[in-house]
Amino acid sequence: MTGGERQGPAGGSTRSEHFGEEFLGVLLDQGHELPPHELGPLVARQIGRLDGRETSFFLQDYGQVWLVPLPGDGLAAGEPQPIDGSDAGRAFREARPVEVSQADGVRVYLPLLDGGDQVGVMAVTLDRLQDDERRLLRRLASLVADMLVTKHGYTDLFFRLRRREPMSVAAEIQWSLLPPLAMSTPRVELAGMLEPAYDVAGDSFDYALNGDVLHVAMVDAMGHGLDAATMATVVIGAYRHARRISVGLSEIYTFMDRAVADQFGPDHFVTAQMMRLNTATGRLQWVNAGHPAPLLIRGHRVVRRLEGPTTLPVGFGGHEPRISEVALMPGDRILCFTDGLIEERDVGGEEFGEEQLIGWVNRLEPTAQQIRTVARSLSHTLQRARGGITTDDATLLLIEWRGTATDDLALPE
Numbered sequence: 005m006t007g008g009e010r011q012g013p014a015g016g017s018t019r020s021e022h023f024g025e026e027f028l029g030v031l032l033d034q035g036h037e038l039p040p041h042e043l044g045p046l047v048a049r050q051i052g053r054l055d056g057r058e059t060s061f062f063l064q065d066y067g068q069v070w071l072v073p074l075p076g077d078g079l080a081a082g083e084p085q086p087i088d089g090s091d092a093g094r095a096f097r098e099a100r101p102v103e104v105s106q107a108d109g110v111r112v113y114l115p116l117l118d119g120g121d122q123v124g125v126m127a128v129t130l131d132r133l134q135d136d137e138r139r140l141l142r143r144l145a146s147l148v149a150d151m152l153v154t155k156h157g158y159t160d161l162f163f164r165l166r167r168r169e170p171m172s173v174a175a176e177i178q179w180s181l182l183p184p185l186a187m188s189t190p191r192v193e194l195a196g197m198l199e200p201a202y203d204v205a206g207d208s209f210d211y212a213l214n215g216d217v218l219h220v221a222m223v224d225a226m227g228h229g230l231d232a233a234t235m236a237t238v239v240i241g242a243y244r245h246a247r248r249i250s251v252g253l254s255e256i257y258t259f260m261d262r263a264v265a266d267q268f269g270p271d272h273f274v275t276a277q278m279m280r281l282n283t284a285t286g287r288l289q290w291v292n293a294g295h296p297a298p299l300l301i302r303g304h305r306v307v308r309r310l311e312g313p314t315t316l317p318v319g320f321g322g323h324e325p326r327i328s329e330v331a332l333m334p335g336d337r338i339l340c341f342t343d344g345l346i347e348e349r350d351v352g353g354e355e356f357g358e359e360q361l362i363g364w365v366n367r368l369e370p371t372a373q374q375i376r377t378v379a380r381s382l383s384h385t386l387q388r389a390r391g392g393i394t395t396d397d398a399t400l401l402l403i404e405w406r407g408t409a410t411d412d413l414a415l416p417e
Contacts, residue, residue, distance in 0.1 A: 024139070027050060027053065031046065035047075036151070036154075040156075040158070040161050040162070043148075043152070043155060044075075047061075047144070051144075054130060054140070054141075056130050057129050058080040059079055059080060059126075060073055060126070060127040060128075061073070061124060062074070062092055062124045063165055064087070064096065064166065065167065065168045065201075066166055066167065066171070066179065067168065067169075069087060069168070071087060071093060071096060080127075085125075092113050095114060097374075098115075099122065099374055101114045101115070101138070101142065103133060106129065108131075109130050109131045110129065110132065112129070112133060113125050113126070113127045115145065116148060118149040118152075118184070119188065120188025120193065121153075121187065122186060126145050126148060170202065171203075172205070173230060174204070174228070174232065177233040177237060178198070178233055181210075181237055181240055182210075183211055186375075186376045186379075188375075189213065190406065191407065191408060192213070192406060193404045194375070194404075195375045196402070198397070198399045199397070199399070200398075204397050206223075206224055206227060206232030207236070207344065208237075208399075209222045209223070210244065216282055216284040217283070218279075218403070219279070219280055221277065222277050222295065222399070223239050223274050224275045224397065224399075225273075226272060235264060238263050239263060239276065242263035242264075245259065253278055253327050256278050256291075257291055257293060257322075260276060261293075261322065265321060273294075273317040274317055275293060275294040275295040275318070276317070277298070278291050278293075281332075281405060284408060286331055286333065286407065287329065289329045290327070291326070291327055292325070293318050294315070296343055296358075297310050297311045298339060301339060301369060303335075304370040306365050310338070312326070313325065335406065335407070337375070337403065337405075339401070339402055340403070341361070341399065342398060342399045342400075343396075346360075346361050348396065348398065356386070356389070375404050378402060382402075383400055
């Protein structure tokens with residue numbers, strides 16, 4: 005820290021905390037009313053008080069392949085960085101700070117995390133790095149992530165920046181409908197991926213954590229393009245409405261079914277899966293409306309398919325679905341996916357199939373502990389195994405129940 009504010013060995017802790025409070029307070033006082041394009045320059049000016057320089061912010065693109073620099077006065081824009089194969093990408097993938105020694109100091113890359121969702125990466129160079137600076141930069145990155153997410157809601161700046169390819173209108177609708185792709189709490193984590201990121205249409209998912217209960221839905225609307233995107237929008241809206249008035253899983257199906265039938269008629273349908281996970285007990289319940297059965301992953305291997313009674317897809321007026329149930333163990337993961345993930349042809353021309361999917365899950369699961377990393381690696385690996393071809397939407401969603409013994413992780417240091 006600068007200007008006499010660096011702490012000495014005695015009595016410095018209180019002084020550094022006072023500096024940190026004032027340092028972050030400037031962002032809180034000024035940042036909430038700033039236009040979105042002025043947030044980066046404000047942060048860069050504050051980092052200058054730490055003798056920091058070459059401040060950069062990188063946002064992930066929609067395909068989660070690149071980290072794209074945010075432009076702005078006082079920011080070192082530079083070139084997009086690959087998520088695989090760069091220091092910024094390592095901070096992003098591992099969700100932890102990465103420090104790189106340079107001839108003129110230390111380059112620090114910090115993940116921008118908002119509730120487990122990966123916004124991007126902040127990078128800054130300092131002459132030297134001590135524990136006070138490390139702590140302050142971590143807190144700064146957390147605050148910046150929250151502010152970026154808030155301002156993302158009323159500007160096109162970040163949407164435009166994150167696009168590395170032209171995006172279809174249907175995909176535009178779907179991305180505006182989605183919740184954050186990742187969520188992390190002491191008891192439960194979740195991460196999802198959609199392909200093709202710039203042309204997705206009928207696939208979608210939704211979730212909400214209400215008290216101890218995690219609500220999840222995955223849907224796959226028939227067809228492609230705007231018709232599919234419109235159906236997915238209606239069915240997710242009906243799901244949210246039913247969920248928010250606290251009806252049961254079977255009744256949720258009825259709400260969704262009527263919405264599709266009333267709006268689109270008898271020749272349109274949506275496959276769907278709705279789940280409820282009690283995060284205090286690990287009790288998972290689900291109903292299946294013509295959707296592929298989820299996979300239960302235990303000890304980093306697929307141990308079973310979560311099969312159970314099914315009813316007709318949403319829109320076909322099926323019988324009231326029966327609720328299936330399983331007791332999870334701490335560390336168990338559930339993989340939900342749409343049929344586009346397994347019905348695509350591989351490079352040899354054969355249908356990709358569920359056995360290949362399971363094989364890749366078993367290979368990748370032990371190599372990465374972060375659920376976000378597993379979801380991203382699995383999606384990209386499967387796309388490469390298909391020769392980069394995705395003729396249908398291919399969506400996956402990973403859920404991990406961490407158990408209740410991790411509740412102490414929620415407590416501040």
